[in-house]
Amino acid sequence: MSSATPTSGPTRTRRLPLAAALRPRRPSDIWFKPALSSVASLAPPTLTLLALGRLDLAMYTMAGSMCALYAHNRPYAARARVLVWVILGMVGGLAVALVTASLTDDAVVLVAVGALLAAAQKTLCDATRVGPPGNVVLTFISSAALFVPQTLGQIPGHLGLALAAGAWAWIVGMAPGLVRPHGPERRATAAALYAAAAYADTRGTGDGHAGARAAGYAAVQAAWQALLAVPASGARAATRRALERLVVRAEVALAAPADTDPERLRGWARDLRGTGRVPRTGDSAADTEELLGVEAELTAGPRSLWHRAGPLAPIAVRTALGCALAGWASLAIGVGRPYWALVTAAALYQANLTLTWSRTVQRVVGNFAGVLLFAVVAPVAHLHQAFLVVFCLACAFGAEAFISRNYWLGTVCVTPMALLISEFARYQDPGELITERVLDTVVGAVVGLLAAMAVTNRRAASRVEEAVTAADRAREHAARLLAGPHPDPAALETARRALAAALTDLRATADAAAGEWWQRALPQERVVLAEQAGHRTLAATVRRRTAGADQDSGTTTEDAKP
Numbered sequence: 001m002s003s004a005t006p007t008s009g010p011t012r013t014r015r016l017p018l019a020a021a022l023r024p025r026r027p028s029d030i031w032f033k034p035a036l037s038s039v040a041s042l043a044p045p046t047l048t049l050l051a052l053g054r055l056d057l058a059m060y061t062m063a064g065s066m067c068a069l070y071a072h073n074r075p076y077a078a079r080a081r082v083l084v085w086v087i088l089g090m091v092g093g094l095a096v097a098l099v100t101a102s103l104t105d106d107a108v109v110l111v112a113v114g115a116l117l118a119a120a121q122k123t124l125c126d127a128t129r130v131g132p133p134g135n136v137v138l139t140f141i142s143s144a145a146l147f148v149p150q151t152l153g154q155i156p157g158h159l160g161l162a163l164a165a166g167a168w169a170w171i172v173g174m175a176p177g178l179v180r181p182h183g184p185e186r187r188a189t190a191a192a193l194y195a196a197a198a199y200a201d202t203r204g205t206g207d208g209h210a211g212a213r214a215a216g217y218a219a220v221q222a223a224w225q226a227l228l229a230v231p232a233s234g235a236r237a238a239t240r241r242a243l244e245r246l247v248v249r250a251e252v253a254l255a256a257p258a259d260t261d262p263e264r265l266r267g268w269a270r271d272l273r274g275t276g277r278v279p280r281t282g283d284s285a286a287d288t289e290e291l292l293g294v295e296a297e298l299t300a301g302p303r304s305l306w307h308r309a310g311p312l313a314p315i316a317v318r319t320a321l322g323c324a325l326a327g328w329a330s331l332a333i334g335v336g337r338p339y340w341a342l343v344t345a346a347a348l349y350q351a352n353l354t355l356t357w358s359r360t361v362q363r364v365v366g367n368f369a370g371v372l373l374f375a376v377v378a379p380v381a382h383l384h385q386a387f388l389v390v391f392c393l394a395c396a397f398g399a400e401a402f403i404s405r406n407y408w409l410g411t412v413c414v415t416p417m418a419l420l421i422s423e424f425a426r427y428q429d430p431g432e433l434i435t436e437r438v439l440d441t442v443v444g445a446v447v448g449l450l451a452a453m454a455v456t457n458r459r460a461a462s463r464v465e466e467a468v469t470a471a472d473r474a475r476e477h478a479a480r481l482l483a484g485p486h487p488d489p490a491a492l493e494t495a496r497r498a499l500a501a502a503l504t505d506l507r508a509t510a511d512a513a514a515g516e517w518w519q520r521a522l523p524q525e526r527v528v529l530a531e532q533a534g535h536r537t538l539a540a541t542v543r544r545r546t547a548g549a550d551q552d553s554g555t556t557t558e559d560a561k562p
Contacts, residue, residue: 018361020358021357021358021359021361021362021408022361022362022365022406022408023406024405024406024409025404025405025406026405027401027404027405028404029187029191030072030073030187031400031401031404031405032401033072033176034068034069034072034400035396035397035398035399035400035401036397037068037069037072037172037173037400038065038066038068038069038396038397038399038400039393039396039397040068040172041065041066041067041068041165041168041169041172041173042062042065042066042392042393042396043393044168045058045061045062045064045065045161045164045165045168046058046061046062046065046389046392046393047389049061050385050386050389055385055388055389055424055425056424056425057158057161058421058424059141059144059145059148059421059424060094060158060159060161060162060165061161061162061164061165062141062165062421063090063091063094063141063145063162063165063166064087064090064091064161064162064163064164064165064166064167064168064169065165065166065168065169066090066137066141066169067083067086067087067090067166067169067170067173068083068169068170068172068173069132069133069137069400070082070083070086070130070131070132070133070173071083071086071130071131071173072173072184073131073184073187073188073226074131074184074226074229075182075184075185075226075227075229076174076176076177076181076184077229078229079173079174079177079184080170080174082130083169083170083173083174084170085128085130086130087163087166087167087169087170089121089124089138090137090138090141090162090166091159091162091163091166093117093121093138093139093141093142094141094142094145094158094159094162095155095159096113096117096142097113097114097117097141097142097143097145097146098145098148098150098154098155098158098159099152099155100113100146101145101146101147101148101149101150102150102151102152102154102155105149107147107331107338108328108331110146110147111146111323111324111327111328111331111338111339111342112324113146114139114142114143114146114323114327114339114342115319115320115321115322115323115324115327115342116320117139117142117143118135118139118142118143118319118320118323118342118343118345118346119316119317119319119320119323120316121135121138121139121142121346122134122135122139122312122315122316122319122346122349123312123315123316123319125138126312126315127312132403133403135346136343136346136347139323139342139343139346139347140343140418143339143342143343143346144339144343146339147337147338147339179275180274180275182239182240182243184226185226185227185239185240185243186243186272186273186278187272188219188222188223188225188226188227189223189226189227189243189246189247189250189269189272190268190269190270190272190273191219191222191223191269192216192219192220192222192223192246192247192250193246193249193250193265193266193268193269193272194219194265194266194269195212195215195216195218195219195220195250196216196219196220196249196250196251196253196254196260196265197253197260197262197263197265197266197269198212198215198216198262199212199213199215199216199253199254199257200253200257200260200261200262200265201262202257203257203258204257204258213254213535214504214507216250216253216254217254217500217503217504217507218504218507218508219250220247220250220251220254220500221500221501221504223243223247223250224247224497227240227243227244227247239278242278242279242280243278245280245281246268246272246278246279246281248281249265249268249281250265251496251500253265254538255535255538255539255541256539267279268281314455314456315349315351317455318349318451318452318455319345319346319349321451321454321455322345322346322348322349322447322448322449322450322451322452323342323345323346323448324342325345325447325450325451326338326341326342326344326345326443326444326447326448326451327339327341327342327345329341329443329447330342330439330440330443330444333439333443335436335439335440335443336436337422337436337440338440340418340436340437340440340441340444341440341441341443341444341447342444343444344363344367344440344441344443344444344445344448345444345445345447345448345451346448347359347363348360348363348444348445348448348449348452349448349452353452353453356449356452357449359407360445360448360449361408362406362407362408362411363407363408363411363441363445364441364442364445365408365411366407366408366409366410366411366412366414366415367411367415367437367438367441368438368441369408369411369412369415370411370412370413370414370415370416371415371416371419371434371437371438373412373413373415373416374415374416374419374420374430374433374434375430375434377391377416377420378419378430379430381420381423382423382427385424388420388423388424391416391420392417392420392421395413395414395416395417395420396413396417398410398412398413399411399413399414399417415437418437419433419434419437463509464506464509464510464527465526467502467505467506467509467510468506468526468527468530470502470505470506471499471502471503471505471506471530471531471534472530472533473502474495474498474499474501474502474503474534475499475502475530475533475534475537477495477498477499478492478495478496478498478499478537478538478541479537479540481495482537482540482541492541495541496538496541499534499537499538499541500538502534503530503531503534503535503538506527506530506531506534507531510527
């Protein structure tokens with residue numbers, strides 16, 4: 001339960017961070033998986049083209065190969081579907097770009113089409129929550145393809161190369177499932193247990209407990225999304241049920257941190273490594289009651305894509321405007337590759353202006369460091385095309401290995417990789433490439449940030465109010481069920497999970513809105529009160545369930561502690 005004092009009044013704009021934007025984080029637990037996948041997906045098609053002396057076609061195979069970067073946190077059944085849609089989206093954007101390039105060579109028109117594609121890709125990636133690397137890879141490929149000379153007759157063959165490489169990327173993305181079929185679900189459950197243990201360490205009091213609680217609920221929500229992403233049957237059902245029990249234990253810990261043993265939660269999380277048996281919670285008598293409501297979640301349809309895309313309209317407008325202006329400004333100063341400025345602008349836009357500023361700082365610093373790295377490797381890479389390919393693959397590995405620590409660290413490798421790819425067709429003057437890249441980085445960052453400041457998200461405060469109302473309704477529904485003498489366990493479990501999801505969404509919406517500029521005051525007092533009341537109701541639902549479980553099993557409250 002939050003102990004924060006409700007406050008009201010105008011929202012104070014957050015300071016734009018600088019040092020914090022560049023501070024490295026702990027690497028992702030699976031940083032090596034996207035790194036290895038990128039190399040495994042890129043190497044065979046690129047090396048084949050090198051052997052055939054047609055490295056100039058590598059851009060088309062890379063369009064398909066880079067799809068292997070997506071969906072590494074999804075269960076494999078869900079990942080199979082996501083990768084198919086990513087590949088189709090990649091090839092669709094590439095097709096639009098190639099057809100446009102074959103019909104016109106007017107750079108102003110090409111930039112405009114690239115900006116519209118970037119806005120569409122940004123909106124779709126955010127609405128579908130496809131996850132990293134989001135729209136940036138899609139925009140990079142489609143924007144570059146706009147400026148490659150093309151004829152209509154060449155397009156089917158080029159799209160065929162992209163589809164073939166995409167099929168190989170799908171195989172690369174799915175291959176780990178043969179060894180560890182439940183790996184993503186186990187990792188998501190472990191993350192929820194670790195986050196719940198971190199909150200339990202605070203005992204629900206002291207500095208930082210609110211942030212730890214929000215992180216815990218977000219991790220639990222992510223675990224449920226992973227577990228409920230695909231129906232389970234047979235042997236998969238038994239594994240998923242065991243993982244669901246562990247997520248329930250994490251939920252109990254978040255509701256009653258003072259009664260939780262954090263080390264037990266961490267022990268369960270450690271046991272989820274590898275492919276061994278999923279640890280048992282020892283609460284078999286309460287299994288049925290704990291998991292009631294899960295199947296109801298499976299049958300509840302998600303919000304429509306159109307409903308999820310609606311709130312993204314300001315970011316879509318920012319992307320279209322910023323990318324178009326950045327590309328046109330690059331043309332105005334005589335840079336030969338305006339799509340670099342366009343892609344720079346497209347990579348900046350995040351959930352709010354504060355995060356967009358941070359991404360701008362990271363992009364500029366990473367690009368500047370990256371061109372220095374390119375200056376070092378370019379003389380060696382020009383000795384033979386094989387060196388170009390080797391350095392490109394090394395940069396692909398480094399980009400995915402470091403980007404989870406901080407975006408700018410990954411960009412240090414992405415920049416020389418992009419410059420090396422531009423030389424697959426023919427060697428170019430390194431000094432000219434570096435100069436153009438630096439100019440396009442500055443133009444894209446400045447113009448893109450100005451566009452973000454000009455297109456304000458006026459509805460941010462309204463969405464916070466909507467999230468507060470949704471949380472209040474979810475709390476009232478759960479409270480009504482609790483008030484009954486014998487509430488239906490399935491209905492109570494469904495209401496509890498809906499309330500937890502509403503509170504997680506409220507916190508995310510409030511944080512996103514607080515990072516916007518030039519908006520009316522946020523309903524801070526309502527947010528704090530809704531969170532306080534919501535978490536008290538969540539704790540009450542846990543106490544009601546635990547009491548029922550104790551009666552059925554004959555255990556004591558101490559025995560039922562997670």
